[in-house]
Amino acid sequence: LMPVIGRESNVSLVTAAGLLIILIALSYLVTFFRRSKNKYLHHKDLQIYLFQLLSLVASTYIVNSTHSSLQSKQGLPIINQVISWMTLVSSLIVPLLSPTFLFLRLLSILLSLMSTYLLLSTGFDPTSVYCFLTVFSPFLMGGLLLWKIAIPFVLVSCAFEAIQVTTQLSSKRLFLIVLVISDIMALHFFFLVKDYGSWLDIGTSISHYVIVMSFTIFLMLLSGVAQLLTTKRLELWEGTKRHSL
Numbered sequence: 001l002m003p004v005i006g007r008e009s010n011v012s013l014v015t016a017a018g019l020l021i022i023l024i025a026l027s028y029l030v031t032f033f034r035r036s037k038n039k040y041l042h043h044k045d046l047q048i049y050l051f052q053l054l055s056l057v058a059s060t061y062i063v064n065s066t067h068s069s070l071q072s073k074q075g076l077p078i079i080n081q082v083i084s085w086m087t088l089v090s091s092l093i094v095p096l097l098s099p100t101f102l103f104l105r106l107l108s109i110l111l112s113l114m115s116t117y118l119l120l121s122t123g124f125d126p127t128s129v130y131c132f133l134t135v136f137s138p139f140l141m142g143g144l145l146l147w148k149i150a151i152p153f154v155l156v157s158c159a160f161e162a163i164q165v166t167t168q169l170s171s172k173r174l175f176l177i178v179l180v181i182s183d184i185m186a187l188h189f190f191f192l193v194k195d196y197g198s199w200l201d202i203g204t205s206i207s208h209y210v211i212v213m214s215f216t217i218f219l220m221l222l223s224g225v226a227q228l229l230t231t232k233r234l235e236l237w238e239g240t241k242r243h244s245l
Contacts (some may be wrong), residue, residue: 009122011067016059018118023056045099050179052111055087066131076134084119084131091116096234102162109229113151120148186212197207
């Protein structure tokens with residue numbers, strides 16, 4: 001979905017990915033609704049998933065519409081920009097409104113985050129944020145690109161949290177295992193740090209070590225976000241609830 005810098009954006013792959021996610025989500029919801037007999041999935045919950053599916057459809061359309069508009073030198077349509085920002089803001093809120101049944105919550109997280117990810121998947125350079133803005137803004141563009149990179153990590157962290165809940169293992173023990181693996185990686189890159197050669201080689205080796213060392217803090221943040229997305233539910237007039245298996 002993300003061509004290298006300098007190549008033309010492959011919008012058809014983004015469209016195919018969006019349609020594939022929609023088909024998978026629809027098939028899962030239909031199958032689950034028939035088997036559960038409304039035990040975990042109610043009609044008001046179906047409205048949330050319908051909204052997320054429509055958001056995926058809108059994201060797929062906006063990617064194509066924005067690409068065509070920019071190619072024809074007409075600029076970014078204002079309606080596309082508004083919907084893109086609304087999709088981004090709602091991507092972390094709507095999953096908290098979905099049922100707390102574990103697999104339904106994971107599906108909701110996937111649908112919400114993929115809606116944003118599709119909007120950012122037309123390239124792996126500043127052109128990938130053109131659904132949100134076309135005026136050069138380094139901090140805003142950088143933030144969007146960082147969020148694009150973080151989305152797969154958030155999805156993996158949520159799946160990791162689901163494994164912890166399903167197996168009833170201690171979250172602290174699992175997190176310590178991940179930290180040990182990160183420390184081993186940091187130790188590996190520490191011995192690869194160079195103090196000779198070109199400045200590029202020296203800077204690259206130091207950067208790799210610093211990135212791996214910072215990954216521990218990043219994991220702590222991801223763990224908190226994953227726990228929030230998978231275990232909490234927002235009720236308009238009630239308190240938060242924890243998920244069920």
